[in-house]
Amino acid sequence: MKNKVILISIDGMRPDGVLALDHPFVEELMRRGAYTLEARAAFPSVTLPCHMSMFHSVPPERHGTTTNIFMPQVRPVNGLFEQIHIAGGKSGMYYGWEPLRDISRPGSLVSAAFASAGALTDTDTSLTDKMFACAENTDLDFIFLYLVETDESGHRNGFMSPEYLQTLRIAIENVKRVVEELGDLYTVIITSDHGGHDRSHGTEMPEDMTIPMFFLGKDFTPGEKLQDVSILDIAPTVAAIMGVAPAAEWEGRPLKV
Numbered sequence: 031m032k033n034k035v036i037l038i039s040i041d042g043m044r045p046d047g048v049l050a051l052d053h054p055f056v057e058e059l060m061r062r063g064a065y066t067l068e069a070r071a072a073f074p075s076v077t078l079p080c081h082m083s084m085f086h087s088v089p090p091e092r093h094g095t096t097t098n099i100f101m102p103q104v105r106p107v108n109g110l111f112e113q114i115h116i117a118g119g120k121s122g123m124y125y126g127w128e129p130l131r132d133i134s135r136p137g138s139l140v141s142a143a144f145a146s147a148g149a150l151t152d153t154d155t156s157l158t159d160k161m162f163a164c165a166e167n168t169d170l171d172f173i174f175l176y177l178v179e180t181d182e183s184g185h186r187n188g189f190m191s192p193e194y195l196q197t198l199r200i201a202i203e204n205v206k207r208v209v210e211e212l213g214d215l216y217t218v219i220i221t222s223d224h225g226g227h228d229r230s231h232g233t234e235m236p237e238d239m240t241i242p243m244f245f246l247g248k249d250f251t252p253g254e255k256l257q258d259v260s261i262l263d264i265a266p267t268v269a270a271i272m273g274v275a276p277a278a279e280w281e282g283r284p285l286k287v
Contacts, residue, residue: 031119031171032273033247036208036216037264039084039174040201041077041127042181042231045242047198054205059220061253063246064285067234069259071224074229075238077181078129080223080261085109085133087265087280102130108277110172110265111138117274119171124161126153126178136155146267147178154179154197158204165212173216173271175208177201181193181226189226189237197227208265209246217247221264256285 045067059065072083072090077096079090086093086109111121111134122141123134124187127273133142140217143160147153154177161175180198187193189269209218227237243259249271262282269276 031114031117032203033249034171034216035211035216035247035268035271036173036175037268038177038205038208038220039081040177040180040205040220040222040262042189042226043198043242044189044225044237045240047180047195047225048125048202048242050190050195051199051202053199055202059205059244059246060236063244063252064250064254064256065244066256066259067242069243069256069261069263071222071239071241071261071284072081073234073239075224075233077125077127077223078132081130081133081176082109084221084223084261084264085111087262087277087282089262089281092279092281093242095132098129098176100114100129107279109133109138110158111135111174113265113269113274113277114138114172117272118168119272119274121172121174122161122164122168123174124157124164125174125176126157127176131174141170145275147182147205152179152200153177154201156202157255158207161208162211167277170269177204184226184231185229188229190210197279213246217245217249219246219264219268220244221261223261245285259285 183197222241270286
């Protein structure tokens with residue numbers, strides 16, 4: 031592979047939530063890398079459809095999953111994991127919500143770990159620990175780390191509630207760990223799948239559809255604010271950084287500078 035990438039998805043992370051933390055590492059992310067606080071999620075703004083769009087670079091009406099129940103594709107589009115596998119790369123996935131298993135096809139991963147949200151005191155930190163352990167023992171080219179607790183807190187306590195912000199703070203602390211320990215070896219991309227309002231999401235409201243993204247690596251200009259960014263751009267961007275061919279059907283564009 032040309033370069034290695036870690037993609038971190040913080041479920042339910044709102045841009046104004048990130049800013050409300052007043053966390054010094056958030057400022058560092060914006061200073062050290064390219065970023066946007068105005069990217070657009072897929073509609074419906076629901077976890078599985080958005081992650082299918084994130085990895086397959088097509089909207090839900092094309093990949094066919096429009097709820098949190100996976101629907102096999104009528105006209106299959108290769109996702110990011112499959113394109114990396116075809117190119118000879120090795121991928122790992124560490125996730126806290128079991129239905130996400132369907133964003134990768136059998137045989138496209140060499141390493142994976144799942145921990146159910148709520149089964150552990152802090153699922154996000156536990157999964158980050160598992161990712162570190164696997165990265166140390168497996169020469170992975172692409173790592174996907176999915177942190178679920180922010181969305182869980184949004185549903186339980188309300189998006190932008192003090193409890194939600196505290197859970198988001200823990201997620202950002204785990205992102206900081208990843209950047210500090212692996213940022214010299216990997217380009218690190220941090221995104222969300224959707225936002226949220228009250229105790230829900232799934233609508234076309236700006237609170238649900240607007241997501242932040244941060245890109246740290248040599249291919250990006252520090253401090254640059256990216257414009258007109260969509261969740262469909264994630265897979266083409268990762269592929270471009272790694273030197274992997276995109277699938278012909280992908281609709282997004284690479285954000286790689």
